[in-house]
Amino acid sequence: MPPTTPTRSTDGMLGMSVSETRLLLNALICLDDQTGKVDFHQLGARSGITLASARTMYSKALRKLDRLNPGPGTDSATGQASPSAARSPGRPRQRQVETTSATSATDTAEPEGTEH
Structure with a gap:
């Protein structure tokens, strides 16, 4: 029997596609030394995509990485946070x-003890 080709979900590293992994690795190279934030202009240039695409693709890849590989504070089977x-x-x-008509009638009545 010939070897089967891996499915798309398990094709890359940690359950991510090759392009998502490449984008996240490029983002590590494009971190700003002062702030620790990703320089999306540089990420877009390195990846060959526009600034808006770099922002969108990076945030989606980061969320996918977090969802597929939960941290120690989450249930490893479901990826959901542990109940606390x-x-x-x-x-x-x-x-x-x-x-109601009863309250409006009492509100308009004159207070007791006052005569006209």
Whole structure:
């Protein structure tokens, strides 16, 4: 039986495609020494793509790398964060003021003890 060609999802390093791996390695070369951020102008020039494409492709490749290779604080089987404390319910809803004919009648009445 002839050897099978690997599928696209396992073709590259760490479950990423060759182009995504190449882009991330180029991004490491294009890091700014002062800030530690990626110089997307340089990344685009090295990769032969536009500035906007460099930003988009880098962020997608980085998210994919993070999703496929979870860190120590995540469940290794699913890639989801390990359950810790219960989440807070968030900000409570505001009460809605209901206007009825009974409240509007009492609001317009004169206070007791005042005579005209």
